[in-house]
Amino acid sequence: MAKQKKFILQENEIPTQWYNIQADMKNKPLPPLNPATKEPLKAEDLYPIFAQECCSQELDQEHQWIDIPEPVLDKYKYYRATPLVRAYELEKALDTPAHIYFKNESVNPLGSHKVNSALPQCYYCKEEGVTNVTTETGAGQWGAALSYAAKVFGLEAAVYQVKLSLQQKPYRSMMMRTFGAAVVGSPSMSTRAGKNIITRDPNHPGSLGTAISEAIELATTTPNCKYTLGSVLNHVSLHQSIIGLEAEKQMEMAGEYPDTIIACFGGGSNFGGLAFPFMRHNLLDGKDTEFIAAEPASCPKLTRGEFRYDFGDEAGYTPLLPMYTLGHDFKPANIHAGGLRYHGAGTIVSQLIKDGMMHGVDIPQLESFDAGMLFARTEGIIPAPESCHAIAATIREAIRCKEAGEEKVILFNLSGHGLIDMTAYDSYINGDLHNYTLEDSVIQENLANVPEV
């Protein structure tokens, strides 16, 4: 009998609640602090920045399950559930006894998992009467998703796209404009934060940290405008948990349970989305799945960052967050995986690393594209440079399984496709792509005046 490749859910099997891992963590994440008072933040403190419902979700350590609002579920149903695919061709190419599965978020509208959180964030903004939303985007995946979601709920969107990304991935800004969004390269002269950066460093290529500063400044100085974030924060992982909840049902259809779960790691949204629903069985049901976050060697906050309070953005507009960080004005090297060029990890993930529930691995840029090329040629999908990091980590595990003769079940998240990142593949094929290490990035001395953890 032919082996089944694809495990898909019907519309009525799509989860109707998100999973909030905070409720099940033994050690809760430390509270974010108000930078002025150094007091733990209350939800209300975040109201000027985010939709109120997102602020409540952010700090919710109580409710394990949170209902997906009907209008969001209604939009989810156009594209979810995404397929779970057994990567037989990749297994064959690696000659590994491991069973490799991937959750294919690349078939989502706009090409990545990002839309899963863009829709609820825009919905909550709409519900409270907001008319304008703004955000940052690293590779452009989040910006594109947000632009679409804003259009869906009748909001105007302005996106600060990292300048380097605008140059590397011009098609993504075209996508955003197709949905009616305004796109500005960051750092820009349109905000105080941007001006400060450009004054200090006229050729700054931008980073997620700079773009977040500019977007927050726009949101807090514009009437009826809220900020939205594509990763890092707890409510974003919450929305993304739809990925793992679906995957859980789909792995059941496949008759297996993952020994190892892998996702790339920028701020943690696709990682948490896939991992947390499975991690609850480690926390509650005695499972011992291994969780691996694949980060770029040039931006290794999980393995080489410090756990402490730091800002989430370059200018220091955000609350102080307890996290593994390379410093909030860390200037990452110019790798193509723009979505991973972020200095810090989310507070949940940071706590989980401290607690030994998961760990990071560092992937050099060339190894990530070696992996991406092999995946494209075996499975027919050209992966996003970010997702290439997850594939590289998966390949490392699969080769380890081969050496050890272990038939492990590995599940990774294909967070997005790389069709808008073709110039990166072109550079790789032409031999123009390089490795970068932490030492190629610029670390500033910027950790003064924040409380010790």
Next chain:
Amino acid sequence: MAKQKKFILQENEIPTQWYNIQADMKNKPLPPLNPATKEPLKAEDLYPIFAQECCSQELDQEHQWIDIPEPVLDKYKYYRATPLVRAYELEKALDTPAHIYFKNESVNPLGSHKVNSALPQCYYCKEEGVTNVTTETGAGQWGAALSYAAKVFGLEAAVYQVKLSLQQKPYRSMMMRTFGAAVVGSPSMSTRAGKNIITRDPNHPGSLGTAISEAIELATTTPNCKYTLGSVLNHVSLHQSIIGLEAEKQMEMAGEYPDTIIACFGGGSNFGGLAFPFMRHNLLDGKDTEFIAAEPASCPKLTRGEFRYDFGDEAGYTPLLPMYTLGHDFKPANIHAGGLRYHGAGTIVSQLIKDGMMHGVDIPQLESFDAGMLFARTEGIIPAPESCHAIAATIREAIRCKEAGEEKVILFNLSGHGLIDMTAYDSYINGDLHNYTLEDSVIQENLANVPEV
């Protein structure tokens, strides 16, 4: 109860046979002719060009159903069935009583329906010991699919991409190279056919007709190399019938049957793929579904072409085919829908038009992008410029339904996404896009020396 948006098939429901409409046509297509002898072609006459199995399928007017070979079905299962989606958001935007469904071929690997025929063509080549394949590509969708399929079956691929398309869509050639294919702009100096065109017209932007000539010349002058074609021919429509066969089951799940079926039209592959399985119920079961092929106003062979014998390529390397044609050295205007820049219609479609079983409509470029923008903003998928023509024709029908108060069921084919065509959207948004008519294209006097129909 929430209305269902998406109708999906499980892996064991994927059709295992293709549908051959030739067997059911009352008036069979006229035979292709050997251009030297003007005698009807036998399958063997095509062996130097195509895989032998494709040659048999091309002329098969007998078998209604043809088994999909197991290794091809095995690859289909990674990505098929594609979803059938009810376009509620588009309906709402148009305020139409029509029910609009689309078959979403944009989630296929490489982004379009083309892979459905690339896989069997490469498989058949592999089976008969061929080592190299070559082809033409208009927009790059077929070239990308063929490059992937060649890699799957261990063949080397060389693709002639229309020069205009290389300029407009550089990412598509990068995709082909990612799969290891060699890509050459056509017309090129690498073939006699290409040199002749360049000598006559140094700035010729290329067309599907010029690229086909070059690819056939390469195939017939290279040992162990066969040519593959992405559209026009009967065996390509045969392979693409998987689209319509799936859609038939999915419409059944939706509890409706299409009154109108619409697809864009270049050579006929996505049109035939969706339409023919439904048309068999017009031919055999007394259904009266209307079939509409949407072609560009600047390349209107269906509505303004002549039905006669003509060559399928610019240089006259192919057999003489009985078809609606604008002349085989027709030089189409520089529209972005590169896949529709072809002078002729396939022989089956040409016969069906003569028999009144279907008809064409002409869509100006700006109307196609108006439609594409509306679709992107409502349904969240940025359509390929080719697919925009189908959407435009669908919108015309939906508006007609609104005016007449008719609750028609319309099904169209979303043949591919437009993420690699973002420069076209950018031009549209910037107001730089223009309409072209037939009079903006160049018609040569080239129909001498072919038999009258």
